[in-house]
Structures are given as structure tokens and as C-alpha cells.
Amino acid sequence: MAPAFLQGGAMQGQPRHDGYFPHIDGLRAIAVLAVIAYHLNPAWLPGGFTGVDVFFVISGFVVSASVARSSAPLGWRGAVAFYARRMRRIMPALLVCLLATGLLSALFIPESWLSETSGKTARMAFVGLSNWVLAGTGNDYFSPRSEFNPYTHTWSLGVEEQFYLLFPLLFLAWRGGGRGRALSMGLFALASGVSLAFAVSRALQGGHEVEAFYQTTTRFWQLGAGVLLFQLLDMRGARAGTPSAAGSWQLPVQLLGLGLLGYGLWAARAGHSPWIDGLWPVLGTLALLGALQSHAGSWIGQALALRPVVKIGRLSYSLYLWHWPVFVLFRWTVGLDSALNALLALLCTVLLAWVSWRWVEQPLRYGKRWRASDLRWVVGGLLVLLLGMGLHRQLEKAAKYISASTVSRHPQDWYPYAKGLGKEFPQCELAVSRQAFTGGQAQVFERGQCAMPAGTSRRLFVVGDSHALGYTEMLRRVALLDGGQVRLYGAGGCVLAGLQGWQAAGCEGYLRDALADVAQQARPGDVLFLPGLRVPRLVDQDRLLDRQQAFAAAADPAVAAQRQAELRSVAAQLQPLAGRGLRIVLEAPKPVLPAPPFRCSDVFNRHNPICANGLTITRAEMETLRAPAVASLQQLSRALPGAVVWDPLPVLCPGKVCGPAAEGRPLYFDGDHLSGQGNRVLLPAFRAMLQQGQH
Known part of the structure; x- marks a missing residue:
């Protein structure tokens, strides 16, 4: 009832x-x-x-x-x-x-x-x-x-x-x-x-x-x-x-x-x-x-x-x-x-x-x-x-x-995961592991069983934000081709010398712990590579950003003052490492794009509103956007014995317009992170820079 x-x-x-x-x-x-x-x-x-x-x-x-x-x-x-x-x-x-x-x-x-x-x-x-x-x-x-x-x-x-x-x-x-x-x-x-x-x-x-x-x-x-x-x-x-x-x-x-x-x-x-x-x-x-x-x-x-x-x-x-x-x-x-x-x-x-x-x-x-x-x-x-x-x-x-x-049909071009290395280098195994340190875990890449000639004994330490993680393909290839160990410390938003007047929550402690682990592991002649996003983004994966505001932020006098204070702090953190014989490599800003290529590269999505600003930026605009950061990095390199500024822009943007692809293959995944192909394009220049430091 x-x-x-x-x-x-x-x-x-x-x-x-x-x-x-x-x-x-x-x-x-x-x-x-x-x-x-x-x-x-x-x-x-x-x-x-x-x-x-x-x-x-x-x-x-x-x-x-x-x-x-x-x-x-x-x-x-x-x-x-x-x-x-x-x-x-x-x-x-x-x-x-x-x-x-x-x-x-x-x-x-x-x-x-x-x-x-x-x-x-x-x-x-x-x-x-x-x-x-x-x-x-x-x-x-x-x-x-x-x-x-x-x-x-x-x-x-x-x-x-x-x-x-x-x-x-x-x-x-x-x-x-x-x-x-x-x-x-x-x-x-x-x-x-x-x-x-x-x-x-x-x-x-x-x-x-x-x-x-x-x-x-x-x-x-x-x-x-x-x-x-x-x-x-x-x-x-x-x-x-x-x-x-x-x-x-x-x-x-x-x-x-x-x-x-x-x-x-x-x-x-x-x-x-x-x-x-x-x-x-x-x-x-x-x-x-x-x-x-x-x-x-x-x-x-x-x-x-x-x-x-x-x-x-x-x-x-x-x-x-x-x-x-x-x-x-x-x-x-x-x-x-x-x-x-x-x-x-x-x-x-x-x-x-x-x-x-x-x-x-x-x-x-x-x-x-x-x-x-x-x-x-x-x-x-x-x-x-x-x-x-x-x-x-x-x-x-x-x-x-x-x-x-x-993107899904050609994952090796788009994603910097280096999943095809086994087929490309059947004579040499890449050993991948994780090693804990106080602030988290470092990814470690090194040769395993390998029939290739013995490589360098130099170790490469990489500390940075998602852009450091975005170099995974290039870093794995460096470990295979050149020998030596690569240790990658990466956390989203955590870049040393970000130069934009802000830092993600928790990053100060993470970076301090990562550098402490580098100091414990490193030997004279090793390299510390510091990549990261050092200019304002023009787009996120989910939304457009204000282009004019990005250029204004890069030239803001208040940000410039914060940048100087940050440079002094970073120099104090890095000087002990440089004094011990580590070669410090600072990455100059790569081009940033006004739209994310992975969302704008197909017939069904290229007219999405997030693609409205196009996929290119002129080299002149990019030079203007990054000029304050480049000047600050050069200033920092002069304060550190043996430090250099490595600039990937000439390789990624050799002409008057910086675009998302080269020869029909993507250089970028989203508006500022490199694709797998972009990693491979930069690899020769990066290896040459590392080898120059050996002489």
C-alpha cells in the first residue's frame, strides 16, 4: 500500500x-x-x-x-x-x-x-x-x-x-x-x-x-x-x-x-x-x-x-x-x-x-x-x-x-616523451630511475647496456619548471649519445630566476632543496642547466591571454625592480656552486606563441576561439618581449664564474616570423612548451654548447 x-x-x-x-x-x-x-x-x-x-x-x-x-x-x-x-x-x-x-x-x-x-x-x-x-x-x-x-x-x-x-x-x-x-x-x-x-x-x-x-x-x-x-x-x-x-x-x-x-x-x-x-x-x-x-x-x-x-x-x-x-x-x-x-x-x-x-x-x-x-x-x-x-x-x-x-596520430612528433628511443638505438639501453631528495624526486637518465663508444663522465643537472620537464626528450638523448648521467629536477611553476616578479607557492623550498642535492652530488666540471619560462605567456591551454598586458608586464618598472632583487638572491644561491667548478647554463627565453598548436592544428579545431590570434609571432616582437629577461640573464652570468647564457631562439626562429612548425612538423606543443620534434631540432645546438664547455 x-x-x-x-x-x-x-x-x-x-x-x-x-x-x-x-x-x-x-x-x-x-x-x-x-x-x-x-x-x-x-x-x-x-x-x-x-x-x-x-x-x-x-x-x-x-x-x-x-x-x-x-x-x-x-x-x-x-x-x-x-x-x-x-x-x-x-x-x-x-x-x-x-x-x-x-x-x-x-x-x-x-x-x-x-x-x-x-x-x-x-x-x-x-x-x-x-x-x-x-x-x-x-x-x-x-x-x-x-x-x-x-x-x-x-x-x-x-x-x-x-x-x-x-x-x-x-x-x-x-x-x-x-x-x-x-x-x-x-x-x-x-x-x-x-x-x-x-x-x-x-x-x-x-x-x-x-x-x-x-x-x-x-x-x-x-x-x-x-x-x-x-x-x-x-x-x-x-x-x-x-x-x-x-x-x-x-x-x-x-x-x-x-x-x-x-x-x-x-x-x-x-x-x-x-x-x-x-x-x-x-x-x-x-x-x-x-x-x-x-x-x-x-x-x-x-x-x-x-x-x-x-x-x-x-x-x-x-x-x-x-x-x-x-x-x-x-x-x-x-x-x-x-x-x-x-x-x-x-x-x-x-x-x-x-x-x-x-x-x-x-x-x-x-x-x-x-x-x-x-x-x-x-x-x-x-x-x-x-x-x-x-x-x-x-x-x-x-x-x-x-x-x-x-596530435594523437603522431605522438612522437608532439610529445617529448622519447618513447621511440629503443627502436632508434637498439644497441644502447637507456636506464631511467627516480632518486629521492629532501624536496621530492629527481629523474635520472643514464646509459645501461650499451655497445656505443664510451662517452663523457660529466654529469648534467637540470633544475626548473615545466619547461625543464618539457626537455625530457632532449635530455634522454643527451644521456644516450654523450654518456654521463642526467638528473632532472622539475616542478610546475618552479623556475630559478623566473624574472617575472612572482613565484608559485612552495617553489622557494623546492628549489632550495634541489640545489642542495645538486651541491651534494656534483663534481667540478659538471653542468647545471637552468631552463624555465621567463617571459609572460600569450596563451594558456584553455584560454587566451591579453597580448598587450603581456608586453606591458615585461617592461613594467616595478617588475624590473623585483627582477634586480631576484637576481641578487639567485646569484647568492648559485655562487657556491659556480665556485666549486660547476658550469652554470642559463636558458634565454624561447619564443612564445599566441595560440596552442595542439588545439589548433586540425580542420575541426583551427577555428576554435582560442586560435583567433593565430599561431605566429614576429621575431621583432619576440625580441622586444624577452629583452628585459635576456639583459638580466646576461647580468647574472657575469656575476657567476664560468656561467653562460644559452639561447635557443635562433634555432627555433631563424627567420622574421616565429611559427609553430618547421618542415610540416610541430616545434611546440602548446603556446610555449616544446614538442618532441622541437626537442630533436634543438638537440644538436644543445650538445654543441655542452661540448664547448669541455675545452
């Missing part, structure tokens, strides 16, 4: 005999439209991402009502029946979406910093753990890597699925009546209270915004609030014996709920969810659900029950599943900035959502062909999900064969 407050007639806005309330789908429609609007353009609805919070409350409420009116047995059979229903509801559409997204990603999304966590997020999404992956990798929901990850949105499904694992243990006693109800309600109140307290503590402590946003432990209270609302209404309806008559309080409560919901969707801020900005949409949803259950005939209830609104609500799961990968694939290819592209992305979303709902969700949820025992659905569903995970992994591996991206 259905709970008392779910029984009723089929008047406009009122429940059908099966307990269906149109206004609940209306609330789902608001939630999914808010999320979609936010993802299209955050300025349209700044707090729209809290539409997910609304979904959580609705899910807790609806799943409770569904189980309460179910005829499934109690005990473990009831739990299996619950999991089977959830499996039929969630798994088929999710599986199809993840595999389709995996195929399209393999076709159009190359491996990069922006996409480096996408694969792991996808694989864990099959088993409902993607939220913990995103929390563990530190990918803030509002960060570029999340915006370009086509699986980021699955974090909320992970939260729900983990909640569903616990739900039968806490709720099934409710169906037994009597003390079981008190026990179930007490358990949910306790669990929700602990979760809310944990969310509040995370917010008050600070520094836990990423984990708090994604973790089930900080979100459980939102789903639990929906469950507790159902239990309160059910107990109230059971005591009355019939649904309560509409009183004078329902409409004011509905208006209050609408106001709280609207405030949350508009005013929520990044870094303040789920507490405190997630509180308002939760309270608003609770107020609307509670008041509408007994007074759904109000103008608010009737508006939420309008046929178009209900239709969107019924499609909400499919819309939510598909809108994000569609939007991300647009970002990677033609862009999502223009009104036309946004409209096309919306049309694709609606079409895919309808196809998914009509041909995947509905048939597998209700179709006779897919009927099976609950246990078979649970076991079979888990096996299919694991199979899907494996298939998705194979799609990732197949990218270099099936991709439409030149």
Missing part, C-alpha cells in the same frame, strides 16, 4: 494512483535547466551548479517513496530488489553515455595537461567512484581541467550511487512499521547530522574546498534531508489517515521555498559548496516538496506540472548525462563561445537525451524483453559495467589509430 500522503486522485497537479507527482518532475526540470545554463555560461546563472543539490534532495525523497510503496520483501531480498531497481534506472544510460563519450574523446581529444585526468575519471565513473578521483587529484569543479574533462559531471552520480549502497541498511526497517520507523528515522537523522557537521567543519577549516565539493561524506546530508522529509510527511499522513486539507500556510511556504531556491541558484559561489551556499537550494527544495505534497493545486504546483516542464523533468537524467560531454567536446573542437555553437550544442544535447530516454532508459527499465530476477540484474549489471570499463580503456589505447587529431 502506498504511503498515506501519496494516495489521492488524478486532478491537475495531484498524484496519480501510483503516487506520481508531476511537480516533482517540474522541480527536476528547474534543476537540470539551471545546471545546463550555468555550464553554457556561468554569467547567466552564477549559482546554477547548485541545481545538483536540488537533485540530491529530490533523489532522497523519491527513492524513499518508491521503496515505501514497493511490494518487495524485507531483509536481504528487499535490499537486492532495491539495488536491481537502481541498476535498471541508472546503469543502461550511463553505460551508453560513457562508451559513446570515450569513442568521441578518442577521436577528438588529445592527451594534454587539460585532459590528463579524464581517462581515470571515466573508468571510475563505471563503478560510481569518479567523485573520489576528482577529489583526490585536486581538480576543482571550477578549474580548467574539470571544464575540459568530459566526465566531470559523473561526480554527482557517484555520490548518489554511494548513497544508494547505504540506503537499504538505513531505510528498510521503515517498511516494517512500529519501532522500525523510529529506528530508520533516527539512523538517517544521525547520519545526516554527522555529514552536515563534517561539511561545516571542512568549510570553517579552509583549504578543503575541492574534497568538500565532491565527497559523499560532505553531501550525504542533502540526500538524507529528502529522506527525512518523506518520513516526516509519511508519519504525519499516517496519523491523519488521509492527506491533510490545504491550509493557509502552504502557499507562503511554497513562496518561501521558491525564493530560497532562486537565491541559491543565483547567488551560490565557487568554493562555498556544499556549505554554506548549498544550504539555500536544499531548504528551498524541502519547502517546495513539503508544501506541494498537500497543496499541489496552487499556481506554483500547476506551473511545475505544465506538460512541457514535466517533459523536461522526465528527460532530466538523460539531459544531465549528455549535456556535459557535448559541451566539452564543443570546447575541444569548434568552441562553445558563440551563440550559434551554444545553440547547436543544446540541440545535440536534446537529441541525444531523447534518443537515450526513448531507446535506452525506457526499454531497459520497463520493457518485457529485459525482465530478469533482481539478483541477475544486480550481478549482470555489475559484470556489464566492468566490461564497459575495459572497453573504454581499449578505446583510449586505440586513439593513435582511430583519432581525427594529428
Whole structure:
């Protein structure tokens, strides 16, 4: 028998005999439209991402009502029946979406910093753990890597699925009546209270915004609030014996709920969810659900029950599943900035959502062909999900064969990984290891078994930021060709003598520890190479930067003063090493490009807005941009015995225009990091510079 407050007639806005309330789908429609609007353009609805919070409350409420009116047995059979229903509801559409997204990603999304966590997020999404992956990798929901990850949105499904694992243990006693109800309600109140307290503590402590946003432990209270609302209404309806008559309080409560919901969707801020900005949409949803259950005939209830609104609500799961990968694939290819592209992305979303709902969700949820025992659905569903995970992994591996991206098809040209050295030098093995030092680990490259003539005994130490790591291909080749050991100390943003008036957090200690390890390991005659980004970028991987501002920053007198102070500090750090006979090599700035080649080198992406400034910069402009840094490096080299400034620009830009490629092969991966081919082009000049220092 259905709970008392779910029984009723089929008047406009009122429940059908099966307990269906149109206004609940209306609330789902608001939630999914808010999320979609936010993802299209955050300025349209700044707090729209809290539409997910609304979904959580609705899910807790609806799943409770569904189980309460179910005829499934109690005990473990009831739990299996619950999991089977959830499996039929969630798994088929999710599986199809993840595999389709995996195929399209393999076709159009190359491996990069922006996409480096996408694969792991996808694989864990099959088993409902993607939220913990995103929390563990530190990918803030509002960060570029999340915006370009086509699986980021699955974090909320992970939260729900983990909640569903616990739900039968806490709720099934409710169906037994009597003390079981008190026990179930007490358990949910306790669990929700602990979760809310944990969310509040995370917010008050600070520094836990990423984990708090994604973790089930900080979100459980939102789903639990929906469950507790159902239990309160059910107990109230059971005591009355019939649904309560509409009183004078329902409409004011509905208006209050609408106001709280609207405030949350508009005013929520990044870094303040789920507490405190997630509180308002939760309270608003609770107020609307509670008041509408007994007074759904109000103008608010009737508006939420309008046929178009209900239709969107019924499609909400499919819309939510598909809108994000569609939007991300647009970002990677033609862009999502223009009104036309946004409209096309919306049309694709609606079409895919309808196809998914009509041909995947509905048939597998209700179709006779897919009927099976609950246990078979649970076991079979888990096996299919694991199979899907494996298939998705194979799609990732197949990218270099099936991709439409030149980057994925020619990885050795684009990535400085030097993965083909074994075939190129079959007579000589490269030994790669990692050795710990106080601040982290150094990569070590040296010859292993080798039939080539004995090389130098000189060791090469490399300390710097991601540009030092971007020389991996060249450094591995140096170790193979010349012998000797190469030790690479690299950390993003950590460049010695960056000369731009700023330094990433934690870099001072890292660089100090790296130089201390160099001092401990080095011998007279060894080389310390200090590469790094020393001019303002013109573009990031995800967005254009202000070109005029970059040139202004390079010539800023305030930055020049900071540069002089930094030079004195760096000279003091390096003089002991130079005095011990280390040859210090300072890298002059390489050309920086106004667009990232890896995102602008195919037919399907070269008109992306990030490519709008073109891929070239004149040599005269580049010389102007880097002139202050070059002068400072020369000044530093004069203060250090035997130090030199090595300039890669003449090799990379021999003419009047600095471009992204030479002879049809890429010199750069993004706007300032070298490609694998760029490493190989620079290798002869770098080796010549090293050999000059031996004489």
C-alpha cells in the first residue's frame, strides 16, 4: 500500500494512483535547466551548479517513496530488489553515455595537461567512484581541467550511487512499521547530522574546498534531508489517515521555498559548496516538496506540472548525462563561445537525451524483453559495467589509430616523451630511475647496456619548471649519445630566476632543496642547466591571454625592480656552486606563441576561439618581449664564474616570423612548451654548447 500522503486522485497537479507527482518532475526540470545554463555560461546563472543539490534532495525523497510503496520483501531480498531497481534506472544510460563519450574523446581529444585526468575519471565513473578521483587529484569543479574533462559531471552520480549502497541498511526497517520507523528515522537523522557537521567543519577549516565539493561524506546530508522529509510527511499522513486539507500556510511556504531556491541558484559561489551556499537550494527544495505534497493545486504546483516542464523533468537524467560531454567536446573542437555553437550544442544535447530516454532508459527499465530476477540484474549489471570499463580503456589505447587529431596520430612528433628511443638505438639501453631528495624526486637518465663508444663522465643537472620537464626528450638523448648521467629536477611553476616578479607557492623550498642535492652530488666540471619560462605567456591551454598586458608586464618598472632583487638572491644561491667548478647554463627565453598548436592544428579545431590570434609571432616582437629577461640573464652570468647564457631562439626562429612548425612538423606543443620534434631540432645546438664547455 502506498504511503498515506501519496494516495489521492488524478486532478491537475495531484498524484496519480501510483503516487506520481508531476511537480516533482517540474522541480527536476528547474534543476537540470539551471545546471545546463550555468555550464553554457556561468554569467547567466552564477549559482546554477547548485541545481545538483536540488537533485540530491529530490533523489532522497523519491527513492524513499518508491521503496515505501514497493511490494518487495524485507531483509536481504528487499535490499537486492532495491539495488536491481537502481541498476535498471541508472546503469543502461550511463553505460551508453560513457562508451559513446570515450569513442568521441578518442577521436577528438588529445592527451594534454587539460585532459590528463579524464581517462581515470571515466573508468571510475563505471563503478560510481569518479567523485573520489576528482577529489583526490585536486581538480576543482571550477578549474580548467574539470571544464575540459568530459566526465566531470559523473561526480554527482557517484555520490548518489554511494548513497544508494547505504540506503537499504538505513531505510528498510521503515517498511516494517512500529519501532522500525523510529529506528530508520533516527539512523538517517544521525547520519545526516554527522555529514552536515563534517561539511561545516571542512568549510570553517579552509583549504578543503575541492574534497568538500565532491565527497559523499560532505553531501550525504542533502540526500538524507529528502529522506527525512518523506518520513516526516509519511508519519504525519499516517496519523491523519488521509492527506491533510490545504491550509493557509502552504502557499507562503511554497513562496518561501521558491525564493530560497532562486537565491541559491543565483547567488551560490565557487568554493562555498556544499556549505554554506548549498544550504539555500536544499531548504528551498524541502519547502517546495513539503508544501506541494498537500497543496499541489496552487499556481506554483500547476506551473511545475505544465506538460512541457514535466517533459523536461522526465528527460532530466538523460539531459544531465549528455549535456556535459557535448559541451566539452564543443570546447575541444569548434568552441562553445558563440551563440550559434551554444545553440547547436543544446540541440545535440536534446537529441541525444531523447534518443537515450526513448531507446535506452525506457526499454531497459520497463520493457518485457529485459525482465530478469533482481539478483541477475544486480550481478549482470555489475559484470556489464566492468566490461564497459575495459572497453573504454581499449578505446583510449586505440586513439593513435582511430583519432581525427594529428596530435594523437603522431605522438612522437608532439610529445617529448622519447618513447621511440629503443627502436632508434637498439644497441644502447637507456636506464631511467627516480632518486629521492629532501624536496621530492629527481629523474635520472643514464646509459645501461650499451655497445656505443664510451662517452663523457660529466654529469648534467637540470633544475626548473615545466619547461625543464618539457626537455625530457632532449635530455634522454643527451644521456644516450654523450654518456654521463642526467638528473632532472622539475616542478610546475618552479623556475630559478623566473624574472617575472612572482613565484608559485612552495617553489622557494623546492628549489632550495634541489640545489642542495645538486651541491651534494656534483663534481667540478659538471653542468647545471637552468631552463624555465621567463617571459609572460600569450596563451594558456584553455584560454587566451591579453597580448598587450603581456608586453606591458615585461617592461613594467616595478617588475624590473623585483627582477634586480631576484637576481641578487639567485646569484647568492648559485655562487657556491659556480665556485666549486660547476658550469652554470642559463636558458634565454624561447619564443612564445599566441595560440596552442595542439588545439589548433586540425580542420575541426583551427577555428576554435582560442586560435583567433593565430599561431605566429614576429621575431621583432619576440625580441622586444624577452629583452628585459635576456639583459638580466646576461647580468647574472657575469656575476657567476664560468656561467653562460644559452639561447635557443635562433634555432627555433631563424627567420622574421616565429611559427609553430618547421618542415610540416610541430616545434611546440602548446603556446610555449616544446614538442618532441622541437626537442630533436634543438638537440644538436644543445650538445654543441655542452661540448664547448669541455675545452
